[in-house]
Amino acid sequence: MSGFDLTGLTASFDGERVIGPLSLSVNEGERVGLVGRSGAGKSTLISLIHQQVNRTSSLVPQNLGLVNALPVFHNVYMGRLDANATWYNTLTLIRPFARDTREITMLLDELAMPEKVWIPAASLSGGQRQRVAIARALYRKSGLLLADEPVSALDGPTAHLVMKLLRERFQTSVIALHDVELALAYCTRIVGIQDGQIALDEPSEKLTPADIMPLY
């Protein structure tokens, strides 16, 4: 099951409520675009969902969560750390197994950066770092993707390439996007967040960019 049905979602910082209480139910197969102005609560909502689904989802956080001192390979490999035995993960740190190297290089090839597999994450550009976090989420092979602005640092054609890949590989997704056109093109449902509440929830096919603009 990759959908979820969550109620009573709330988050506060320093005693100030920034999310909810709200309910969000997402069916398997839905692709939800989370939109809303900066500070509306999208990132907070994504991490709440991630906690509530017991961290089983594939997550692309806004800060990417890469380990700079490790090569791209190991940053991607981390997507599936919990699926392997400790001895296997420890050996991989020193000398990766050929089948994992093959799989991860193929993923990086799909993201147009196979030559970076042994480069430390610290030496990558912003857009390359973002693609490593996306590769890590793809490598996890979860049915549910939670992604926070996953293509914000990518040029137009690369953003489309990544959005197509995410649509193809994840059955269900919740993706925060500032680019309303991308949200309408790749998501089946748009959820608009305003002041920590759901202010819009409609199928994408019923919406135009002008319908979403009042949220900004």
Ligand SMILES: Nc1ncnc2c1ncn2[C@@H]1O[C@H](COP(=O)(O)OP(=O)(O)OP(=O)(O)O)[C@@H](O)[C@H]1O
């Ligand atoms: N760790 C934190 N400590 C205090 N306040 C926080 C923290 N994280 C988020 N907030 C506050 O919660 C509110 C929602 O933030 P959040 O990052 O969820 O918004 P967002 O919609 O994702 O914004 P953006 O589009 O800029 O990423 C903001 O007012 C923000 O200042």
